[in-house]
Amino acid sequence: MGAVGFQEADWIWKDGEYVGWHDCNVHLLATAVQFGTSVFEGIRAYETSEGPAVFRLREHIDRLIDSATVYRMLPDYSADELVDTCLEVIRKNELRNCYIRPMIIRGYGTPGLNPILSPIDTYVAAWGWGTYLGAEALEVGVDVCVSSWQRMAPNTFPARAKAGGHYVNAQLMKMEAVQNGYVDAIALGPGGLVSEGSGMNLFLVDEGKVISPVLDGTSLVGITRGAVIQMARDLGYEVEERPVPREALYTVDEMFFTGTAAEVTPVRSVDRIEIGDGKAGPITLDIQKRFLATVKGETDDPHGYLTYV
Ligand SMILES: Cc1ncc(COP(=O)(O)O)c(C=O)c1O
Structure with a gap:
């Protein structure tokens, strides 16, 4: 199967060089392929009237470095260098609305389990990508289920690190949800409380208050989540992070x-x-409107979220 639902770009950056999209391969026995030892980011750039702008680029690169620190795989590049590389990859591929995927992986060194014996390879890819949960999702909303799979317990897999291997859990959630006719799923944590979606954080609105499940070591500390909490407060809503029981979802x-x-x-x-x-609720749509106006550079950016390419 070829590319499905996205536009391939021309070039991927690998350790200081550009490799053609289809030539950017890794060995079957690379540690990352066998054992999931990679850390990565997902970042978006949006078309604005002043050219493409990247949303919270520095925060994503800082999280990438944190993930790499946890997995003892710091790259040879500083955060500043990786920020510049992301911008360069967008320019090199002449992208506008796009998704940027820096990855640090344990490459091919030894077929055994100890990742320290495999090299640390750094890549930055980017491509054109539309709405993730379907074209109408942003307007009308999505139908989801509570997954029969739960998120990892703290101190099993480090949930705050964005590591490739963690996403086998997310894929189990996603496959089950889609095969049962839902768009996505919400996972509970090991204590039975609500954690997050397969690849996104969750918010509830109750009696005018905006609520997000507390970050309890079972979920990713979402960079969009942080911005949305700030935007909701800027719009005058009360925001609370607290434990959320499953029944509150209904x-x-x-x-x-x-x-x-x-x-x-x-x-x-x-x-x-x-x-x-x-239907999509009014407070949800109010926050969504502020979010989309911010990322597209259509409103002022008091928190400095955008980096212009
Ligand atoms: C498991 C998981 N939770 C939450 C998120 C949302 O995080 P962010 O807003 O930083 O993209 C993501 C996406 O990166 C994710 O993969």
């Missing part, structure tokens, strides 16, 4: 996902129970 007034891929996507049902009146 009774709140509104719900939405946040993430680089998901942006701000309304959720209209969970396990076939409608949220509110089964």
